[in-house]
Structure formats: structure tokens, C-alpha cells
Amino acid sequence: DAGVIQSPRHEVTEMGQEVTLRCKPISGHDYLFWYRQTMMRGLELLIYFNNNVPIDDSGMPEDRFSAKMPNASFSTLKIQPSEPRDSAVYFCASSSSDRGLPKAFFGQGTRLTVV
């Protein structure tokens, strides 16, 4: 298995533009997580899905952020409009509740810079 795949690896965009981050979880995993990492706040859970259904989006900072999981193999995190303070590394992770112990596997992250 290739692991969790995120794209793009790096994104530079201008303030006000729409940004879409993509994630392909590990096949067979039923949980998908989106995290944001910054120097100031560390690792923050934004939202997570179970069987493609959003379970907890209380970490999503504002209405400008939205996430979807149209099927078990794909999820997107969209920021519209983007702002400089959204600059961070965004990680996607997936895990499986099968066999009793969930373990999260992380993608390489997308480094977003909003100028």
C-alpha cells in the first residue's frame, strides 16, 4: 500500500483565492482526519470522518473552511477565500477501527502559503 497520499505537497496562493487540498486514505481505513500544524498552535484536529460521514467538525476554524469525503478513497479540504493566517502544514491521516486498535497513518502533508 502506498500509504496516505496528499496533494499538492506545496501550495502558494494569493489572499482571497480558493484552495483545495486533497487526500487519498489507505484502502480499507474507515476513519479520515484533517489536521493543521502551525508553530503557534501545534497540531490541531480540524475535522474527521467515519465511513465518509463527518463526525466532528468542531475544529474547523471558520466557515471559510469546508471538508468533504464523497467516497471512501478521497477527501478534500477547501478554504475559500484563503487568508495569510491560513498558512500552515495540513495533514491528512487515516485509521481503521478493525481488529480493536486504531492506528493513524499520516500523509506527508501539504504546506500552504497564502501571500
Add this chain to the structure above:
Amino acid sequence: GDSVTQMEGPVTLSEEAFLTINCTYTATGYPSLFWYVQYPGEGLQLLLKATKADDKGSNKGFEATYRKETTSFHLEKGSVQVSDSAVYFCALITYSSASKIIFGSGTRLSIRP
């Protein structure tokens, strides 16, 4: 709510020194505990885990013991190497919180040659 508290960094040690990174938790129910490591420019990797009291997780010379009485899961290594320089995250999962993974703030470790 459930939470993880770990020692603030950065931690700077000389090569071959003994390492301890403290981690304590608060959780309803019976959590599983994890240490993740993030090397520069990479995502998080699972380092070790423990699922019940007194379990000891170990990997790459690192160890952590699940202490229910002190609600702790401290990370230790007897002799660190320069290649251990990274950010270390303590984390927990409780089924009562619908399998949400909760992370500590991370501890940056730098090892001097």
C-alpha cells in the same frame, strides 16, 4: 474533556545522553496511548503504542510504559543519536470519544553531535 499534556520544548541534548519526554493524560474511559515522531519535512509516524495499564511500548530504542495510576506515558531512550532529532507527539484514542485521536502539543528534540 480528553486531553494530553506533554513537556514543552525545545529539548537539547548531547549525543548518547538519556532522554525523557514527559506525557500525562486526562481521559474518560480507557484510552490507548501513542507516541508519534515527526522528522523534518515529513508527516507523523507512529513510534510506539500501549493499550492497557503496565503495557510497555518500544521501538528504535525508545520505550514508554502505560501508567494508569499516574495517568502518564513518558517517553525514554537510554542513548540518543543525532538522527533522533525530531518533534515527538504524545497522543491518545478513546473509543468513548468516537476514536478521535487527541495529540499533545509536541516536543522538539535536538541532539548535538
